[in-house]
Amino acid sequence: MSKSPALPASLKQLLVKGNELFLPGISIDCVIFGFHENTLKLLLLDSAKSNKWTLPGGFVLKSEDINDAAYRVLLERTGLKDIYLKQFDVFGQPNRIDVSAHKTTFEQYGSKIPKDHWLIQRFVSVGYFALIDYTNYAIQNDTMNSAYAWKGIEQVKNLPIDHDHGTIIQKALESLRTQLAYLPIGKNLLPKKFTMPELQKLYETILNKPLDRRNFQRKMLGFGILNKLNETRKGGAHKAPFLYTFNDKKYQKALKEGLYGSW
């Protein structure tokens, strides 16, 4: 490898065309949650240059709706369309991004970035969290960009994270927890068919605390968003648990109206 490898096409496009393609000063960051082996996972991108991990993100086309941009970014990154996506916060501190990082990135390729270039201005980022079906995505993982990796939510705490992406992740997790209290969750995180213990593990992982098995089941069934199937998941050295699916109609209704209503 030479000291100045060729500038990747994607970066070159940003450098040359970013200015005319994208809105100035606005970016999107996606905190992509998946669930696998009883762990909540995040899809992170290894930004090889800085040796740190970053959130998958992107920019907004000049005539593109911001939410559409987020869906586009997700589609580009995961190939998935059936995704739950929620805008949860805006990150607008003036010095949240160290622009010098961008400079050095380009300098490593022997390219110089103009002083007042679009990319090294201050950026405000809109944070989205996404819930995706890990089993569905995992297939694509290997065939795509190997720089992406799933990291367990516990691991993430000990990883070097770029910019303010650590804060963004933290906020996303809090939002997810808050949502859990009044909206159904799981449809996008679990495979079509799942068992009650699997669903419970998902809740326990997100909430980071154990729940009583029997009370959980009663409450969950009480929401009326589950279909109990006449199949069981055999395999474990134990009594085979029944499989469930979400009742799409009622799930969507609960997403709109909330699970309780309280007042």
Added chain:
Amino acid sequence: MSKSPALPASLKQLLVKGNELFLPGISIDCVIFGFHENTLKLLLLDSAKSNKWTLPGGFVLKSEDINDAAYRVLLERTGLKDIYLKQFDVFGQPNRIDVSAHKTTFEQYGSKIPKDHWLIQRFVSVGYFALIDYTNYAIQNDTMNSAYAWKGIEQVKNLPIDHDHGTIIQKALESLRTQLAYLPIGKNLLPKKFTMPELQKLYETILNKPLDRRNFQRKMLGFGILNKLNETRKGGAHKAPFLYTFNDKKYQKALKEGLYGSW
């Protein structure tokens, strides 16, 4: 009056200096809620030129945190500092603002706005809702800009509203309702001392439905965020209700941790 009155200083500044002072393409819109005479009210600005009502808003200084910008806008508009401010959504549809409106505004003053001027680019707006003490603000209202007016939430439905500000108001109201279910509210909307019926009316107004007087009181007291005073509010031709204040410490704690926790 001549056909081309003088360009107001504030507009001139936007035209001449906006470009260098503010971030490009990002604006702030504030949905300011107040409570008065058992009605939830919104502080709106009568944009005389278009004969429509708009939300108070502003732009973000080049080295200013977005949240700080929102507080600044609020301070400029209301003179109040003790405000509850919450970023609730981002509005990023490509055609949400009719830029031709800006053009005609300036043309009415005989000024022309350059074709690719900062102000007539596409803007993404960050929506905040604010809760303020109407009784506290009302004093300042007359001494400030008379173009501002409080409008009852019911009235607003029948007013002509600029751009997508109707949507923004709707979303703000929904967010406020959702918050009501798990966070305390009222500290910023009510005067220091208030009666239980007043607090109840606030809740009923936001939720747009009647609540049982006795159950409301029990629930509210159960939250443990109220101090019961040894005074009553005399004046009505009825039994004088006790006065309450919020217990600041517990109120703040509830704001952080939520009122229930549920799971």
Added chain:
DNA sequence: AATTCATTGCGTTAGACTGACACAATCTAA
């Protein structure tokens, strides 16, 4: 000064929900 009337303070009750726990059924591995 007594009466009226809307409103407030405090209380009750039945039903639903919650947290903690018991026990039998079932699946695979030993």
Added chain:
DNA sequence: TTAGATTGTGTCAGTCTAACGCAATGAATT
């Protein structure tokens, strides 16, 4: 066949909720 872990179903006491009763109060009326 048995052991061990896990699941399906159920119980029970305590708590919370919705709906409603009734006496006390304060100003207006007579």
